[in-house]
Amino acid sequence: MRSGSPRALVVFLGGRLLYSAVVLFGVLVLTFAIVQLVPGDPIRLALGTRFNQEAYDALRAASGLDRPLSEQFFSYVTGALTGDLGVSFRSGQPVTLLLLERLPATISLAVVGLLIALLISVPAGIWAGLREGRLADGIVRVTSQFGVSIPDFWMGLLLITLFAGVLGWLPSSGYAPLAEDPAGWARRVILPALTVGLVAAAILTRYIRAAVLEVAHAGFVRTARSKGLAPSVVTGRHIVRNALVPVLTIVGIQLATILSGVIVVEVVFAWPGLGRLVYDAVAARDYALIQGAVLLIAVLFLFVNLIVDVLSAIVDPRIRLS
Amino acid sequence: MNVLEVADLHVSIGRTDIVRGVSFALEPEQTLGIVGESGSGKSMTVLAATGLLDAPGARVSGSSFLHDERLGDSQLIGQTPKALRRVHGDAIGFVFQDPSTSLNPLLTLERQITESLEAHRNMTRRAARVRALDLLTAVGIPSPENRLDAYPHQLSGGQRQRVMIAIALACDPALLIADEPTTALDVTTQAQIISLVRDLQEQRGTAVVWISHDLGVIGQVADSCLVLQEGRVVEHRPIVDLVDAPAHPYTQVLLAARPRLGGSPPPPVDDSGAVLLDVANLDVRFPVSTPTGRTHVHAVQDVSFQVRRGTTLGLVGESGSGKSTIANALTGLVRANGDAWLDGQVLLGKVPRDRRRRLAMVFQDPFSSLDPRISAGGAVAEPLRVHRLRPGRHRERVAELFDLVRLPGAFASRFPHELSGGQRQRVSIARALALEPDLLILDEATASLDASIQAQVLQLLRDLQQELALTYLFIAHDLAIVQDMSHDVLVMREGVAVEYRPAADLFADPREQYTQRLLAAIPPERPRAALER
Numbered sequence: 077m078r079s080g081s082p083r084a085l086v087v088f089l090g091g092r093l094l095y096s097a098v099v100l101f102g103v104l105v106l107t108f109a110i111v112q113l114v115p116g117d118p119i120r121l122a123l124g125t126r127f128n129q130e131a132y133d134a135l136r137a138a139s140g141l142d143r144p145l146s147e148q149f150f151s152y153v154t155g156a157l158t159g160d161l162g163v164s165f166r167s168g169q170p171v172t173l174l175l176l177e178r179l180p181a182t183i184s185l186a187v188v189g190l191l192i193a194l195l196i197s198v199p200a201g202i203w204a205g206l207r208e209g210r211l212a213d214g215i216v217r218v219t220s221q222f223g224v225s226i227p228d229f230w231m232g233l234l235l236i237t238l239f240a241g242v243l244g245w246l247p248s249s250g251y252a253p254l255a256e257d258p259a260g261w262a263r264r265v266i267l268p269a270l271t272v273g274l275v276a277a278a279i280l281t282r283y284i285r286a287a288v289l290e291v292a293h294a295g296f297v298r299t300a301r302s303k304g305l306a307p308s309v310v311t312g313r314h315i316v317r318n319a320l321v322p323v324l325t326i327v328g329i330q331l332a333t334i335l336s337g338v339i340v341v342e343v344v345f346a347w348p349g350l351g352r353l354v355y356d357a358v359a360a361r362d363y364a365l366i367q368g369a370v371l372l373i374a375v376l377f378l379f380v381n382l383i384v385d386v387l388s389a390i391v392d393p394r395i396r397l398s
Numbered sequence: 399m400n401v402l403e404v405a406d407l408h409v410s411i412g413r414t415d416i417v418r419g420v421s422f423a424l425e426p427e428q429t430l431g432i433v434g435e436s437g438s439g440k441s442m443t444v445l446a447a448t449g450l451l452d453a454p455g456a457r458v459s460g461s462s463f464l465h466d467e468r469l470g471d472s473q474l475i476g477q478t479p480k481a482l483r484r485v486h487g488d489a490i491g492f493v494f495q496d497p498s499t500s501l502n503p504l505l506t507l508e509r510q511i512t513e514s515l516e517a518h519r520n521m522t523r524r525a526a527r528v529r530a531l532d533l534l535t536a537v538g539i540p541s542p543e544n545r546l547d548a549y550p551h552q553l554s555g556g557q558r559q560r561v562m563i564a565i566a567l568a569c570d571p572a573l574l575i576a577d578e579p580t581t582a583l584d585v586t587t588q589a590q591i592i593s594l595v596r597d598l599q600e601q602r603g604t605a606v607v608w609i610s611h612d613l614g615v616i617g618q619v620a621d622s623c624l625v626l627q628e629g630r631v632v633e634h635r636p637i638v639d640l641v642d643a644p645a646h647p648y649t650q651v652l653l654a655a656r657p658r659l660g661g662s663p664p665p666p667v668d669d670s671g672a673v674l675l676d677v678a679n680l681d682v683r684f685p686v687s688t689p690t691g692r693t694h695v696h697a698v699q700d701v702s703f704q705v706r707r708g709t710t711l712g713l714v715g716e717s718g719s720g721k722s723t724i725a726n727a728l729t730g731l732v733r734a735n736g737d738a739w740l741d742g743q744v745l746l747g748k749v750p751r752d753r754r755r756r757l758a759m760v761f762q763d764p765f766s767s768l769d770p771r772i773s774a775g776g777a778v779a780e781p782l783r784v785h786r787l788r789p790g791r792h793r794e795r796v797a798e799l800f801d802l803v804r805l806p807g808a809f810a811s812r813f814p815h816e817l818s819g820g821q822r823q824r825v826s827i828a829r830a831l832a833l834e835p836d837l838l839i840l841d842e843a844t845a846s847l848d849a850s851i852q853a854q855v856l857q858l859l860r861d862l863q864q865e866l867a868l869t870y871l872f873i874a875h876d877l878a879i880v881q882d883m884s885h886d887v888l889v890m891r892e893g894v895a896v897e898y899r900p901a902a903d904l905f906a907d908p909r910e911q912y913t914q915r916l917l918a919a920i921p922p923e924r925p926r927a928a929l930e931r
Contacts, residue, residue: 295499304486
């Protein structure tokens with residue numbers, strides 16, 4: 077029985093993909109139901125004061141709400157799978173286009189924010205966890221408590237005041253696409269990503285510290301020390317690897333949370349992310365857009381979870397071989 | 399030339415002295431046994447002497463001198479971490495108690511064995527792999543070439559402990575430290591590990607320090623034995639002398655308390671005793687999913703037995719034999735097929751609550767089976783509250799129950815952390831008795847206790863059976879205590895009832911091979927050294 081073989085991983089991945097497909101179908105049913113279950117007539121609500129019979133009929137036909145339910149669901153699912161999420165009630169533009177416009181900014185913020193969070197929390201969490209009860213541990217714990225407690229908008233305002241106001245190093249808000257203006261993108265992404273990243277770093281530091289602390293007392297760490305291994309090997313190969321398994325899940329949740337929109341940070345930094353789009357859609361009762369956004373966020377969550385599952389399976393043989 | 403010489407070793411943490419002036423010496427190929435009950439400082443002594451102690455705030459003084467042919471002589475007390483790392487894994491190998499936690503779950507067996515070879519011998523990956531294969535073969539892992547790439551969770555407990563031994567012996571150490579290496583294992587596995595270590599020791603000339611709470615095991619492995627009580631050596635003599643003529647009263651207590659076959663069985667009960675529990679064709683399956691699809695584990699297969707009122711049925715078997723699953727099926731914790739009647743009333747499936755309270759359970763671990771935030775009295779009163787019995791008279795009933803299990807009434811206000819292991823288990827028994835059950839299920843109820851405490855709790859259980867005419871289902875892996883407790887015995891193996899007979903007959907003349915093997919695996923009363931003379 078060669079258990080290191082990649083076959084086990086392929087079988088595992090196949091299972092997770094199947095699971096994701098089932099969840100995705102459930103999400104499609106639920107998002108479809110959003111429009112059906114809205115109290116009152118979504119078209120009338122969407123039109124609001126602009127209501128007249130002609131506009132009503134036109135929008136109703138355009139959104140397909142005049143057809144039978146089963147037909148609507150079928151065309152919704154086939155549409156969703158081919159990237160057609162209908163037309164925004166408010167702006168008349170395709171929902172897919174509106175969402176895709178926001179995706180680069182959202183992904184920029186999430187990836188850079190998570191990177192900052194990991195750069196801070198991994199060393200800080202490990203460092204504190206290995207020095208339980210000592211001064212270093214105390215400093216990390218108090219600092220991360222601050223990070224968890226400070227509201228993100230306040231953190232954002234502080235950063236703006238310091239870096240944009242007092243020092244004048246960075247622009248206070250706005251967004252530039254990475255492809256067109258890499259320098260501008262970098263200058264503008266730093267402050268919002270730092271805001272998001274510092275909050276996530278505080279949360280992750282506490283989890284990593286707790287995970288390291290738990291593993292550091294495990295029997296196999298004593299075994300590793302009894303072999304006379306260097307402290308760096310004991311920490312790296314034995315403690316950190318084992319602490320990683322539970323931490324991966326939390327990192328995934330943090331990433332998915334930032335991806336699905338951090339509305340307050342987006343508002344403070346005038347950042348064109350998903351959060352603001354969803355907020356505006358809800359405020360305008362733009363159900364087609366809400367439907368599309370919920371679907372997109374669900375897919376992002378599923379995708380992140382899939383990656384976390386695969387990474388966990390690579391690290392932990394008990395997951396891929398069970 | 400001694401391999402290890404320890405002199406006047408002291409260890410204290412905070413203001414508590416844990417080891418108080420321990421001295422011993424050990425020659426090559428010799429085995430020193432260290433016995434004592436929990437808290438006596440056995441592990442602390444050895445960890446401090448070898449420089450592996452990692453307790454924050456621990457102060458160690460004294461001397462511990464290691465002689466190794468390759469590394470020369472070194473003083474291990476007060477040594478720098480770097481110098482200690484050169485010795486650990488090279489001149490000294492370690493095997494610890496629980497093989498399920500002492501191997502890294504994420505690394506292959508090869509990696510875990512080769513680590514110390516790479517650290518101490520500068521071996522290449524390939525050379526180390528060859529050596530790892532030799533070691534796995536030497537410790538008796540079946541088809542070792544396939545197991546190099548396996549992970550710990552794919553092995554049984556006994557195999558894991560064999561791998562631990564392979565790791566400890568990787569660099570051919572002069573000294574092997576074995577800290578309760580068989581305590582977490584079944585009795586047959588224990589016997590195998592004991593003979594494995596003895597064989598390897600003979601081949602390699604390794605000196606061994608073997609720590610155990612069990613004098614029976616020490617008798618099988620040790621040449622000399624050191625008895626520790628509260629961090630002091632009370633007796634240190636050749637094992638045969640120590641067992642035959644114990645000088646210190648504490649040694650005498652330890653010897654008297656160890657469970658032995660051929661002890662006194664419980665007083666017989668009137669043969670006409672009516673059947674209280676009748677179990678017919680009990681069958682339990684657990685679904686499990688594997689890469690090849692869903693399947694099931696057949697945990698209990700078509701088991702039938704009866705327990706007469708006022709008697710004890712001993713349920714024995716090794717881990718995974720289905721003993722506890724039977725208990726869980728009877729108490730409704732797992733779903734089972736088949737039938738069970740308690741005093742003629744159906745017990746399986748949906749049953750009224752007041753029928754459930756006619757059987758009560760005492761679990762193995764007195765540390766986790768009591769809620770740390772509920773006082774002992776509160777724990778005993780809880781079943782009364784849940785079943786709305788004796789309203790307004792709980793305090794009285796709790797006092798009665800504490801009296802019954804021989805605990806001072808004042809203990810009712812204590813919390814679990816203020817009680818010793820034996821006291822906690824008495825509280826658990828009082829809690830089980832609160833509802834005046836007909837049947838008490840004791841699931842390894844004394845397995846976590848020190849031998850002397852275990853003897854006291856068993857005595858209490860026997861007294862209670864006499865006083866209250868209680869009926870017990872006594873689940874244990876230790877045949878000696880089963881003999882002390884049971885009128886009838888059911889031997890289980892892999893979910894199947896192997897042998898089911900009156901205790902006296904079964905112990906006098908075990909029919910089934912498996913029962914004979916279980917009995918043969920129990921460490922004999924006389925030390926091996928005495929038998930070899």
